[in-house]
Amino acid sequence: MILSSNGFDLREFNGAVVSEIWGLNERVASDGTIIFDEFIIRFGESHLRISVDLNRDEILVSSKTEHVEKFAAIESLSYCVGKEFGWSWVAVNSNGYVDCVMFSFSVLSPEICLVAESSALNLYYLSNLKPVLAS
Numbered sequence: 001m002i003l004s005s006n007g008f009d010l011r012e013f014n015g016a017v018v019s020e021i022w023g024l025n026e027r028v029a030s031d032g033t034i035i036f037d038e039f040i041i042r043f044g045e046s047h048l049r050i051s052v053d054l055n056r057d058e059i060l061v062s063s064k065t066e067h068v069e070k071f072a073a074i075e076s077l078s079y080c081v082g083k084e085f086g087w088s089w090v091a092v093n094s095n096g097y098v099d100c101v102m103f104s105f106s107v108l109s110p111e112i113c114l115v116a117e118s119s120a121l122n123l124y125y126l127s128n129l130k131p132v133l134a135s
Contacts, residue, residue, distance in 0.1 A: 008061035010088040010101075016043035018080050018105060022071035023123075035120040040071055041103070043085065050101060052116045058098050059090070059116050074123075077112065080105045102126065 023036040039050040047068065051060045083105035091100035099117075102110035113124040 008063075010048070010061060010090070012063075013041070013043060013046070013048050013085045014087075016046065016085045018042070018083055018085055019044055021074050021077045021080055022068070023074045024071050026072065026074065029122070034074075034076070034123045035117075036123065037120060038071070039074075039114060039121050039123075040068065041080075041085065048085075050114055050121060052119055052121060054119050056097060057116045057119060059101050059114070059121075061101070080111075 018041055020040075020042040022040040022042065023034075024038040024040075026034060026036055029035050037051070041048040047063050047065055049062045049064050051062070052058070053060050086104035086106055087108060087110070088104075089102040089110055090098055091102070093099050100113060100115045102113045104111050110126045113126050115122045115124065
């Protein structure tokens with residue numbers, strides 16, 4: 001089972017309550033997408049840190065706490081604070097690279113997605129997922 005490109009087990013945080021969500025070097029791409037160099041979900045004193053392997057454009061997951069003072073709160077994700085970290089998904093592309101992670105907060109469906117592109121993390125909402133209905 002692939003848990004992340006570097007073997008970090010995301011299940012370690014299942015059920016933990018989100019206290020903050022931070023990003024490093026937030027900026028807006030030409031298409032309007034918000035992108036970051038790194039992303040942290042904080043659970044009290046624990047951290048889930050998402051970054052990009054600059055050589056492979058793969059997602060890296062760790063619990064490193066170095067230099068967190070350089071991060072800033074991501075206001076658009078403030079609705080996640082106080083919710084339980086639910087499910088997480090790791091996507092592997094057709095070339096075998098782990099370049100996407102998805103997370104839910106107090107629900108079963110994925111709510112946000114981070115995609116490694118051009119050595120940065122692109123943030124996407126997945127809130128408009130709709131089931132395919134029988135005809």
